[in-house]
Amino acid sequence: MKWIRWRGFIAFVVLTTIVSVFWFLLIDQIIERYIEKTGTSIVGAKVELDKADLSLFPLGLTLTGLQVTDPGSPMRNAVEAERIAFLMDGVNLLLRKVTIDEMTVSGVRLNTPRKSSGEVKKTPVLPGHEEPPILTFEIPAVEDVLKKEELESYKVVEELQGRIEADREKFTKAAERLPDEKRIEAYRERFEKIKAGGRSPAEMIAKANDLIALREDIEDDANLIKTTALDVGKTASYYKERVEFAAGAPQRDIKRLTEKYALTQQGLMNLSKVFFGGELFRWVDKALLWRERVDRVTKVYQKEPGVEVKPRGNGADVRFPEANPTPDFLIRKALVTLTIPSGDISGEVLDITGDQNILGRPTKFRFSGSKLKGLDSMALIGEVNRVVPESPRDFIKFDMRGYKIKDLALAKGGNMPLAFSKGLADLSVTGEIREFKLDAGIRAALSGIDVKAGKPDEDNPFLKAAASALTGVKGFGLQAGVKGTVDNYTLSMTSDLDSVLMKSAGSVVAEKAAQFRGELTREINAKVGKPIEELKSELSSFNGIQQELDKRLRLTDKLKEEITKSLPTKGFKIPGLSF
Amino acid sequence: MINSIAKLLSILNSGTDPNQISLAFAFSMVAGLTPFFGIHNLVVFFLVLVLRVNLSAFILGTALFSGLAYGLDPLFHIIGLKLLTWDALRGVWTQMYNTAIFKVARFNNTIFMGSLVSSIILFVPFVLAGNLLIRKYRKHVLSYVEKTRIVQAWKATGMYRVYQSYRDLRSRL
Numbered sequence: 001m002k003w004i005r006w007r008g009f010i011a012f013v014v015l016t017t018i019v020s021v022f023w024f025l026l027i028d029q030i031i032e033r034y035i036e037k038t039g040t041s042i043v044g045a046k047v048e049l050d051k052a053d054l055s056l057f058p059l060g061l062t063l064t065g066l067q068v069t070d071p072g073s074p075m076r077n078a079v080e081a082e083r084i085a086f087l088m089d090g091v092n093l094l095l096r097k098v099t100i101d102e103m104t105v106s107g108v109r110l111n112t113p114r115k116s117s118g119e120v121k122k123t124p125v126l127p128g129h130e131e132p133p134i135l136t137f138e139i140p141a142v143e144d145v146l147k148k149e150e151l152e153s154y155k156v157v158e159e160l161q162g163r164i165e166a167d168r169e170k171f172t173k174a175a176e177r178l179p180d181e182k183r184i185e186a187y188r189e190r191f192e193k194i195k196a197g198g199r200s201p202a203e204m205i206a207k208a209n210d211l212i213a214l215r216e217d218i219e220d221d222a223n224l225i226k227t228t229a230l231d232v233g234k235t236a237s238y239y240k241e242r243v244e245f246a247a248g249a250p251q252r253d254i255k256r257l258t259e260k261y262a263l264t265q266q267g268l269m270n271l272s273k274v275f276f277g278g279e280l281f282r283w284v285d286k287a288l289l290w291r292e293r294v295d296r297v298t299k300v301y302q303k304e305p306g307v308e309v310k311p312r313g314n315g316a317d318v319r320f321p322e323a324n325p326t327p328d329f330l331i332r333k334a335l336v337t338l339t340i341p342s343g344d345i346s347g348e349v350l351d352i353t354g355d356q357n358i359l360g361r362p363t364k365f366r367f368s369g370s371k372l373k374g375l376d377s378m379a380l381i382g383e384v385n386r387v388v389p390e391s392p393r394d395f396i397k398f399d400m401r402g403y404k405i406k407d408l409a410l411a412k413g414g415n416m417p418l419a420f421s422k423g424l425a426d427l428s429v430t431g432e433i434r435e436f437k438l439d440a441g442i443r444a445a446l447s448g449i450d451v452k453a454g455k456p457d458e459d460n461p462f463l464k465a466a467a468s469a470l471t472g473v474k475g476f477g478l479q480a481g482v483k484g485t486v487d488n489y490t491l492s493m494t495s496d497l498d499s500v501l502m503k504s505a506g507s508v509v510a511e512k513a514a515q516f517r518g519e520l521t522r523e524i525n526a527k528v529g530k531p532i533e534e535l536k537s538e539l540s541s542f543n544g545i546q547q548e549l550d551k552r553l554r555l556t557d558k559l560k561e562e563i564t565k566s567l568p569t570k571g572f573k574i575p576g577l578s579f
Numbered sequence: 580m581i582n583s584i585a586k587l588l589s590i591l592n593s594g595t596d597p598n599q600i601s602l603a604f605a606f607s608m609v610a611g612l613t614p615f616f617g618i619h620n621l622v623v624f625f626l627v628l629v630l631r632v633n634l635s636a637f638i639l640g641t642a643l644f645s646g647l648a649y650g651l652d653p654l655f656h657i658i659g660l661k662l663l664t665w666d667a668l669r670g671v672w673t674q675m676y677n678t679a680i681f682k683v684a685r686f687n688n689t690i691f692m693g694s695l696v697s698s699i700i701l702f703v704p705f706v707l708a709g710n711l712l713i714r715k716y717r718k719h720v721l722s723y724v725e726k727t728r729i730v731q732a733w734k735a736t737g738m739y740r741v742y743q744s745y746r747d748l749r750s751r752l
Contacts, residue, residue, distance in 0.1 A: 008628035315690030
C-alpha cells in the first residue's frame with residue numbers, strides 16, 4: 001500500500017521497546033531520588049535511601065536502608081528502617097491514585113548515629129512556651145538586682161511627678177483667668193445700682209430687664225467656673241488613684257523580685273519543675289515538631305472540584321466530581337517492627353492518607369511489646385484525625401511498666417547534679433491536640449531508686465540540706481500537665497520530691513528569703529519613699545484650687561438668688577398698665 | 580535559523596508528494612504545540628512512522644512548533660479553561676474524568692486541553708493549505724528559480740552531479 005510504511009511500524013516497536021527498557025533500568029533511581037527529595041522537604045533534614053526496587057508483576061516497591069535525619073541533631077537519625085515493602089493497585093495507579101493495601105516496615109530503629117551530618121537547613125524554631133525556671137540556689141546582692149531590673153515604682157513615680165506638676169500649673173493659671181471675687185463684687189454693685197432705680201412703670205420694666213441681663217451675665221461666668229471646677233475634680237481624683245497605685249508599687253516590686261531571685265518556700269514547693277521541667281519541655285517541643293511534620297503528610301489539601309492553579313507555563317488542573325471518591329494516596333495498613341535496646345516492638349499504622357475527609361477515617365497507630373529486656377511492657381496508641389479538616393484532633397496514649405533505670409542523669413552539671421544509679425519506673429502519658437489546643441498529662445512513679453545528688457564539697461547550706469534529703473529518697477511520684485496551644489503552652493508539675501525538699505530545706509530558704517526581702521524593702525523605700533510623699537502633698541494643691549473655685553461658685557449662686565428674689569413674680573401688675 | 584530555512588527549502592524542492600510534507604507538518608504541529616510527554620504524542624509518533632509522511636518535515640516542524648508553543652501557552656490556557664469549565668460540556672468531562680485514559684493523558688489540564696483541541700481543529704485546514712502552498716511554490720517559485728542562470732550554472736557543475744547522485748543513492752536506501 002502506498003500510504004503504509006511497514007518499516008516505520010517496526011521502527012516504532014523497536015523505539016518503544018528501547019525507551020521502555022531504559023525507563024525500567026532508570027526507574028529505580030528516579031523513585032529513589034523522588035523519595036529522598038520529598039522526604040527531605042517534609043522533614044527539613046536529609047532523608048536517604050540505599051535502594052529502591054520496583055517490580056512490575058506484581059506491581060510493588062521495596063525500599064532498603066531508609067535514614068531520616070533528626071533535624072534537631074543532624075548527626076543522628078530520628079528513624080532508620082532496614083526494609084519497606086509494599087504492593088500497589090495498578091488500576092488505581094492509572095487513575096493517578098496510589099493505594100497500598102499492606103506495607104511492611106521492618107528493622108525500624110530510633111535515634112541512631114549517622115556517619116555524616118544530615119543538616120540541610122537551620123534547626124526550626126521550637127514552639128513557644130514559658131521559660132523553664134533556672135535555679136541558682138544563690139541569692140544575688142540587692143544592689144546588683146536593682147541595677148539589672150527595671151522597677152515599676154521608679155517608672156510610675158517619675159511619670160506622675162512631671163504630669164501632676166504640669167496639670168497643677170495649668171489649673172492655677174485657669175483659675176486666675178476665671179471671674180474672681182472682685183468681679184463678683186462688681187456684679188453686686190451693679191445689682192444695687194439697678195435696684196435703686198425709679199418706680200414708674202417704665203422704669204420698673206427697664207429695671208426688671210436689667211436684672212435679668214445681670215443674672216445671665218453672672219450665670220455665664222458661673223458656668224465657666226463650674227466647667228473648670230469639674231475638670232479639676234476629675235483630674236484630682238484620677239491622680240489620687242494613680243498616687244495610690246504608685247504607693248503600692250514598691251510592695252509589688254519587692255514581691256516580684258523576691259520571687260524571682262530568692263528561693264521562696266512557695267518556689268520550693270515547685271522544685272520538681274526545676275529538675276524535670278527542662279527535659280519535659282524538650283520532649284514536648286520535639287513531639288510538637290514531629291506532629292507538624294506528620295501533619296504535612298496527613299494534612300487535607302483542597303481537592304474539591306474546581307480549578308487548581310499550577311505554576312506559570314504548566315496551566316491549571318481542573319477537577320471534576322469523582323463517581324467513587326477515593327484518596328489520591330492511601331496506605332491501608334503498615335506493619336512496623338520497631339527495634340529498641342530492650343528488644344522488638346511490633347505495631348501497625350492504619351489509613352495513612354492526606355485525604356481523610358474522603359476516606360472518612362483517621363490515621364490510627366498502635367504499638368506494643370512485652371517481656372522485653374529491662375522493660376516489663378509498653379503500649380502506644382494514637383490517632384491523627386483530619387476527617388473534618390476544620391476540626392483537627394490528635395490523640396496519643398503511652399504506657400510503660402517496669403522500666404529498669406540504670407545511670408539516668410537528670411541534671412548533669414549546675415549547682416545540683418541529680419542522677420539515679422538504679423530504680424524501676426512506670427510511666428503513662430496521655431495527650432490531645434484539638435484544634436491547636438494542647439492538653440497533656442504525664443504520670444510517673446519511680447521505686448527502688450538510688451539517688452546521687454549534690455556535690456561532695458558543697459558549702460551552701462540549702463544545697464547541703466537538699467542533697468542530703470534527696471539522697472535518702474527511695475521512691476517518688478510525679479504528675480505533670482501541659483496546657484495551652486501548640487504555639488504557646490505552660491507546664492505544671494507536682495512531685496513527692498517537693499515536700500521532701502520543703503521539709504529538709506524549708507527553714508534555710510525562709511531565712512534567706514526574709515533577709516533578701518528586708519534589704520530590698522530598705523533600698524526601694526529609700527529611693528521612692530520620699531517622692532511618693534511629695535506626690536501626695538502635690539495632690540493637696542488640687543484641693544486648694546477646687547476650694548477656691550467652689551467659693552466663687554457659692555458667691556455667684558448667692559447673688560443670683562438675690563437677683564431672682566428682687567424680680568417681679570409671674571402675673572405681677574404695674575399700676576396704670578394693663579396687658 | 581539559516582540551517583532550518585535551508586532544510587525547509589530542501590524538503591520543498593525535493594520530489595516528495597506535497598501530501599506527505601503537509602501531513603508531516605500537521606502532525607508536527609500536534610506534537611510541537613502540545614506538552615511533549617503525553618500519551619497522545621505516542622499515537623502521533625506511531626502514525627508518523629507508520630504512515631508514509633516526510634520524516635524530515637516532521638522533525639523540523641516539531642522543533643519549530645515547540646518553540647512557538649512557549650509563546651502560545653497563555654492562549655492555550657485560556658482556551659483550555661473555557662472548554663473545561665464550559666457548563667454544556669461539564670457532564671462529558673465529569674464522565675471522562677472518571678476514566679483512566681483521561682487522567683493518564685492529563686486532559687483535565689488547561690494547557691493540555693487547549694493546545695490539543697487547537698491543533699486538532701487546525702489539522703485538516705493545515706494539511707489542505709499546506710498542499711496548496713507547496714504546489715503553488717513548486718509551480719511558480721521553484722520553476723522560476725530553476726530557470727535562472729545561477730541555478731543553470733550550478734546544475735552544470737561537477738559538484739552538483741556528485742550531490743545529485745548522492746541524493747539518488749539516499750532516496751534508494
